[in-house]
Amino acid sequence: MGIEEARRIIMEHFAGAARRFGLNELYGYIYGVLFLAKDPLSLGEVAEATGYSLSHVSTALKFMERVGLVVRLKKPGDRKVYYTVPKLxxxxxxxxxxxxxxxxxxxxxxxxxxxxxxxxxxxxxxxxxxxxxxxxxxxxxxxxxxxxxxxxxxxxxxxxxxxxxxxxxxxxx
CATH class of the missing domain: 1.10.287 (Helix Hairpins)
Known part of the structure; x- marks a missing residue:
């Protein structure tokens, strides 16, 4: 239970931080998912990990990319778009x-x-x-x-x- 509890704490921290900054908590959950991910994640993977719909996550990722919270990546030979976050x-x-x-x-x-x-x-x-x-x-x-x-x-x-x-x-x- 230690790993899952640690993940939950981090996710809740970023969701709470988003709320404190006047943002939707979804931005915090997305940031938390990407922060903990070993590799960049696709839109579908982020949606699945957060439990939010593809459209909500897509809209949030566009905003987050615009303000510098996420980085959008393309992998050679792959048509999907992937996202990662600055770890600092x-x-x-x-x-x-x-x-x-x-x-x-x-x-x-x-x-x-x-x-x-x-x-x-x-x-x-x-x-x-x-x-x-x-x-x-x-x-x-x-x-x-x-x-x-x-x-x-x-x-x-x-x-x-x-x-x-x-x-x-x-x-x-």
């Missing part, structure tokens, strides 16, 4: 967590810009107060956007190691 958890986090956060930050920026545009031509204490609040949030939002973009472009472990070294040295480089 940082790649899972990068594709789901950082990308989702960055999208939220970009949406925030766009909405704040729209709100600021609506205040054009408005005078008075209330308009100025709202304008200052928006500008304050926009500055903070811009910093977060830069940090997330940096994390997406660089190896997380290197970035985090440098950040920790900087923090532990009292902020000096």
């Amino acid at each position: 958890l940082r790649d899972w986090r990068r594709a789901t967590y950082y990308s989702s956060l960055l999208e939220d930050v970009r949406q925030t920026r766009m909405n704040l810009e729209r709100a600021l545009k609506e205040l054009e031509g408005e005078d008075g204490e209330e308009a100025e107060s709202i304008r200052k609040a928006i500008e304050f949030v926009m500055r903070k939002n811009a910093l977060v956007e830069r940090i997330l973009a940096f994390l997406l472009e660089h190896d997380n472990e290197v970035v985090l190691e440098r950040l920790l070294n900087c923090l532990e040295s009292g902020g000096e480089r």
Whole structure:
């Protein structure tokens, strides 16, 4: 029972992570199946392993490929498409967590810009107060956007190691 329980724990972990990131748990189950697989799996194999229909799994795999959670492969002489996943958890986090956060930050920026545009031509204490609040949030939002973009472009472990070294040295480089 140890191997099956270990598999169940891993599958539930990825399904839970998908839910926490605001994704359908199917993405987590698919990732778990592919994470545990020794070799790339076909669409049919993934559907069978997860218990979901071919159409649900196909739709999920297309999304997962688009955001970098799965890699699509072709084997020479085989017409089937196969899927595998990056084995590093940082790649899972990068594709789901950082990308989702960055999208939220970009949406925030766009909405704040729209709100600021609506205040054009408005005078008075209330308009100025709202304008200052928006500008304050926009500055903070811009910093977060830069940090997330940096994390997406660089190896997380290197970035985090440098950040920790900087923090532990009292902020000096």
